[in-house]
Amino acid sequence: MTKHTPPSLQHWPYHWYGFWVAETFEANGTFNVERYRDPQWQCENKEAIIAYLKNCPGMACQQNSKKCSRCDEMVSYSTYMTDNVWCWPATLAHNVEHHYFVLPDNFIAHIAENNYTPPEKLTLPMDKWPWPDSDNNT
Ligand SMILES: [Zn+2]
Numbered sequence: 001m002t003k004h005t006p007p008s009l010q011h012w013p014y015h016w017y018g019f020w021v022a023e024t025f026e027a028n029g030t031f032n033v034e035r036y037r038d039p040q041w042q043c044e045n046k047e048a049i050i051a052y053l054k055n056c057p058g059m060a061c062q063q064n065s066k067k068c069s070r071c072d073e074m075v076s077y078s079t080y081m082t083d084n085v086w087c088w089p090a091t092l093a094h095n096v097e098h099h100y101f102v103l104p105d106n107f108i109a110h111i112a113e114n115n116y117t118p119p120e121k122l123t124l125p126m127d128k129w130p131w132p133d134s135d136n137n138t
Pocket of ligand 1: 068071073
């Protein structure tokens with residue numbers, strides 16, 4: 001299904017992804033974000049996955065738009081999204097679409113199980129989102 005997925009993303013143990021600070025912590029400082037980017041990476045229905053990442057109903061927003069660190073586009077920092085099961089920063093869709101970021105296999109499988117259709121409603125209170133370092137990941 002996917003090609004060139006880094007081993008750590010073939011068995012990603014969390015329901016959050018794309019925070020980078022949290023990934024760094026989990027890897028005891030050995031995390032290198034460049035290993036999570038790959039121009040050769042392919043997955044089925046990538047456009048639908050990107051649309052899903054952009055259109056989920058749950059959003060915790062601080063409205064801090066600033067220029068992407070890799071291109072000139074304005075992106076929302078400090079904005080986080082959920083589909084009631086997974087949690088990710090709003091910048092993740094942009095990074096997957098424009099900067100070759102790779103997604104964990106089980107995140108892709110989860111989105112496929114939802115038929116690439118975001119849930120209509122946010123049903124998870126913000127304190128129950130699967131934030132990094134929360135107890136909801138088990
Ligand atoms: Zn960019």
